[in-house]
Amino acid sequence: MDIRRQVSLKKYNTFGVDVGAAYFAEVASTDELQKALQFAERNGLRLLVLGAGSNVLFTRDFDGLVIRLNLKGIETSFADDAVLVTAAAGENWHSFVQDCIDQDYGGLENLSLIPGHVGTAPIQNIGAYGVEIKDVFETCQVFDTETRGIRDFKKDECEFGYRDSVFKRNKGRYIILQVTFRLTVKDHKISSHYGAIEAELQKRNITAPTLRDIADVVIAIRQSKLPDPAVTGNAGSFFKNPVIPMEAFERLKHRHPEIPGYSDGTQVKVPAGWLIEQCGWRGKTIDNVGSHALQSLVLINATGKAAGQEIYDFSQLIIDSVQQEFGIGLEREVNVI
Numbered sequence: 381m382d383i384r385r386q387v388s389l390k391k392y393n394t395f396g397v398d399v400g401a402a403y404f405a406e407v408a409s410t411d412e413l414q415k416a417l418q419f420a421e422r423n424g425l426r427l428l429v430l431g432a433g434s435n436v437l438f439t440r441d442f443d444g445l446v447i448r449l450n451l452k453g454i455e456t457s458f459a460d461d462a463v464l465v466t467a468a469a470g471e472n473w474h475s476f477v478q479d480c481i482d483q484d485y486g487g488l489e490n491l492s493l494i495p496g497h498v499g500t501a502p503i504q505n506i507g508a509y510g511v512e513i514k515d516v517f518e519t520c521q522v523f524d525t526e527t528r529g530i531r532d533f534k535k536d537e538c539e540f541g542y543r544d545s546v547f548k549r550n551k552g553r554y555i556i557l558q559v560t561f562r563l564t565v566k567d568h569k570i571s572s573h574y575g576a577i578e579a580e581l582q583k584r585n586i587t588a589p590t591l592r593d594i595a596d597v598v599i600a601i602r603q604s605k606l607p608d609p610a611v612t613g614n615a616g617s618f619f620k621n622p623v624i625p626m627e628a629f630e631r632l633k634h635r636h637p638e639i640p641g642y643s644d645g646t647q648v649k650v651p652a653g654w655l656i657e658q659c660g661w662r663g664k665t666i667d668n669v670g671s672h673a674l675q676s677l678v679l680i681n682a683t684g685k686a687a688g689q690e691i692y693d694f695s696q697l698i699i700d701s702v703q704q705e706f707g708i709g710l711e712r713e714v715n716v717i
């Protein structure tokens with residue numbers, strides 16, 4: 381393992397922001413990880429662990445050690461009527477999901493085509509099209525940088541919430557090394573209730589979808605509205621969808637009868653994309669930064685030359701106008717560094 385100095389992080393973040401890391405190491409084993417951690421400690425360096433860089437926004441150079449975690453390997457065991465699949469943190473998420481589907485293991489298909497690595501998936505409890513990682517999560521193994529020991533987290537210890545977990549709330553403390561999922565091998569629970577999935581299945585005349593059908597449909601829907609980071613820099617949804625009390629939603633509905641919202645009986649999740657579009661941001665670009673024309677919740681590095689701070693400032697303009705128009709404070713989903 382080489383520890384390099386003054387490395388550009390442009391190809392290590394999907395926004396394509398060109399910032400530098402004072403020190404940078406690609407780590408392929410737990411031994412190498414230990415060595416990198418010792419190097420950081422000896423030299424009094426701040427640490428940042430990176431996966432695929434698809435949920436970060438660098439606003440300045442990083443003056444410490446960036447560790448890109450490339451641990452690889454997948455293991456399978458069978459338990460009761462399920463299969464337990466353990467994948468190392470550096471495995472590519474989408475490839476891992478497709479491998480599981482190819483083997484007819486069920487549970488991950490709705491999460492197809494989400495960028496990133498397996499080890500990062502629990503951090504914000506990734507979710508899409510009616511499924512979150514918590515629905516199939518069994519356990520994960522982490523290195524605790526405070527106690528310097530390796531420990532396992534069971535599902536209830538992860539405190540998973542909407543785009544949230546104990547790992548996200550204690551940023552930097554736990555380094556996730558591997559994740560184990562409990563998947564079905566028979567009687568798969570097909571999750572097709574999400575409106576866009578239902579509509580796409582109908583269009584394709586599919587009445588009894590397989591795992592592969594669901595994955596194909598999800599991939600098609602995503603490709604139809606999300607920009608490909610290989611072409612246009614972005615980090616997916618820049619903000620979380622705000623969750624507001626029912627009374628606040630009712631008041632807003634009075635003024636904006638067409639406002640969409642998904643209620644659990646006491647609280648309502650309002651699509652941030654709708655709020656942003658209503659404020660006139662959809663498809664709008666200022667200098668190098670824009671809001672995507674097909675999905676305004678996704679901010680883009682429109683020219684490929686945007687500085688991280690420019691993207692951050694653009695996001696602040698959006699926060700201010702949504703606050704002014706709707707009285708709702710949008711929260712950034714992306715990790716700002």
Ligand code: FAD
Nearest residue numbers: 431432433434435495496497499500506507555556615616
């Ligand atoms: P990174 O960006 O590398 O890291 C994210 C954070 O985790 C950083 O704070 C980093 O320091 C930390 N970190 C990285 N690895 C580890 C580790 N092993 N242990 C501890 N901390 C670590 N997300 C969704 O939930 N649903 C979606 O539908 C979705 N769609 C997306 C679409 C696009 C086009 C893009 C670009 C992003 C999308 N995302 C989505 C966001 C992103 O894909 C996920 O958050 C993903 O899990 C990030 O993985 P990563 O490896 O790229 O993380």
Ligand code: EPU
Nearest residue numbers: 508509510616617619620621640651653654657675676677
């Ligand atoms: N909408 C608009 N205008 C827009 C965008 C959206 O009006 O420009 C409204 C529409 O009413 C639409 C609704 O918002 O029906 C929901 O849009 P969409 O189905 O695209 O989902 P989303 O709520 O914007 C969330 C996740 C995505 C995930 C999709 C699918 C968050 C923050 N985002 O987006 O996750 O893929 O649902 O489940 O929860 C990510 O986290 O990076 C991400 C892409």
